[in-house]
Amino acid sequence: MFERPLKILLVSSEVAPFAKTGGLADVAGSLPKALATVPEVGPGHDVRVAMPMYKGVGNYNYLLDFPVRMPQRTATAIIRQGEISAQYQQKSSKIPVYLINNYHYFHRQGMYMFPDEAERFIFFCRAVLEMLPLLDWQPDIIHCNDWHTGPIPFLLHARYRQNVFYRPIATLFTIHNLKYQGIFPREVLRLLEVGEEYFHPASIEFYGQVNFMKMGLVYADLINTVSKTYAREIQGPELGEGLDGLLRQRAGQLYGIVNGINYHEFDPRHDQRIFKNYHQDNLGARKENKFGLQKEMELPVQDVPVLGLISRLVDQKGLDLLLEIMDDLMQMEVQLFILGMGDPYYEQAFRDVKQRYPQKAGLHLGFNSVLAQRIYAGADIFLMPSRFEPCGLGQLIAMRYGAVPVVRATGGLADTVVDYNPILDTGTGFVFQEYSGRAFYHAIGRALQLYHGQPLAWQKLIQRCMEKDYSWARSGVEYLQLYYEALRARQLGEKIA
Known part of the structure; x- marks a missing residue:
């Protein structure tokens, strides 16, 4: 060649x-x-x-x-x-x-x-x-x-x-x-x-x-x-x-x-860092990772949609949009897990979220590679509302582990996540264009609607994510x-x- x-x-x-x-x-x-x-x-x-x-x-x-x-x-x-x-x-x-x-x-x-x-x-x-x-x-x-x-x-x-x-x-x-x-x-x-x-x-x-x-x-x-x-x-x-x-x-x-991404390091079939191994044809086992994550983060163990965010806590990552919609988001039957470190402003803002919603928000400030893998494996939905994102690795790892990405259409996020089409039943995530809390909230809402309303379509979406090849x-x-x-x-x- x-x-x-x-x-x-x-x-x-x-x-x-x-x-x-x-x-x-x-x-x-x-x-x-x-x-x-x-x-x-x-x-x-x-x-x-x-x-x-x-x-x-x-x-x-x-x-x-x-x-x-x-x-x-x-x-x-x-x-x-x-x-x-x-x-x-x-x-x-x-x-x-x-x-x-x-x-x-x-x-x-x-x-x-x-x-x-x-x-x-x-x-x-x-x-x-x-x-x-x-x-x-x-x-x-x-x-x-x-x-x-x-x-x-x-x-x-x-x-x-x-x-x-x-x-x-x-x-x-x-x-x-x-x-x-x-x-x-x-x-x-x-x-x-x-x-x-x-x-x-x-x-x-x-x-x-x-x-x-x-x-x-x-x-x-x-x-x-x-x-x-x-x-x-x-x-x-x-x-x-x-x-x-x-x-x-x-x-x-x-x-x-x-x-x-390294498909040998990031492989839910063999990853020793997660609670239970699984693959795209055995998604029932994936739920054990959700429950294990909830226990580790000391949140109620229940089968509700889990949203994950693993990020440097800086302006680039669109965290202002998440904070803008946080109170509305927390009114839903969801849990949110955040892992990251960075700007003291955002670190304090997420501490405040954890304090206001102790039964719904899990927070770890710092870098923890094992916890990161457990969030990828245990989250149902992975959030990346970036202002700009040259490539992004989080959405690639999330798809590999079957966490459906919700992303803004910028940089590598636009190149790697295809917006879900309910008519054709195609796509690998939920994509929004406008940089606004309203657009971000709507994209999360679309994801939750599919999660609750069409479990078979949701499972097929997870499988499509896991089948994508973003290996080196x-x-x-x-x-x-x-x-x-x-x-x-x-x-x-x-x-x-």
Whole structure:
């Protein structure tokens, strides 16, 4: 299917299971597994991963070290090597993970939000590039993820391509969330060791500052984001975050690929974290997970519709809509389970909900992977009323476990959830368009109406959800196609140059 095996380096600021704050780590930890093991992606690709070695990541084997020249110091990059184990059917693979360590930059409490953030990730990006010839390994493509890796395509263009080793290496830059861009003062040019010739709107300048996300968008051979709808949305001013003009300009090299989920980790037939295993032809057993969840969250054990929400508690997630309709929702015969952490405003707001409705609302503030799986397996309806959602993994996991999603038609939610059609008896969830509490409430009402009024249709809806394929096998094939396209773009660029 594909031309030849590729050497692929995926670079990310976080990779599961080594370090994680959100969905980026899940993608960076799962996509390499598919590329290395899934038969559909073609012959044996050499896939490797690079990330910073934060404090607490663990103790891994020393590989090599070398100096990286920074403007005010020469910093030592110490490379240690971990691995990700991948298995698909009968095929297994060990994926090397290069952990780039420097005590000054990464031995800290927490991963992000430090005053020297620009310097930390410039060091990381330069260390990634300068590590490669020392490993005697030349990737065909470097797959960069989000703003932390934006300097890699830029530095290749501005500094490294003059070295014959780096000339043929293609780059793909993936936008996971355009809202977070890595914007720093003009003085960052000194850290990059480049001149004022790059400080203009057609390059890395952004309203008088330097933009790391923009580096990737301007200088990568190809760009993609994590759903086709989000790829369209970010070309408009509403979700373009000031970069919509550039994205329209590069529309011919901008693609959308929906993230996948790991179907071995997320499998209700074998998941040891849930109360009772089940499958799409044995949905009666699923109800035991509802009852187990109710007991664990200390709510009345009864067969009422259970609504679940697992989310970062931030504005993006449409939580204002849920709070707007909360009192009306709680008048119904339902229970609501919320798991998440984030903005103190929303954390307090949901504490107040729990206090007002102690017999109907279950709340856990924080991250708990076991409880998350139990909510996916025990909820009847899964809520994602996002203001915007580049891809979203929650709705994919929910469908895998048979929790019917109620979502707003934005980004990856629009691409993955098909609105239920009562006439044709088709669809995989309930979708609303307008960003309003009224529209959200109406969509939940439609779901509850089907749940109560047509139990056989509801069961068929659950089965359709569980039959959908949003595994990394599908997404991995699409990424491979982009890698080859990026290589062709790089080769054409070399010929033109």
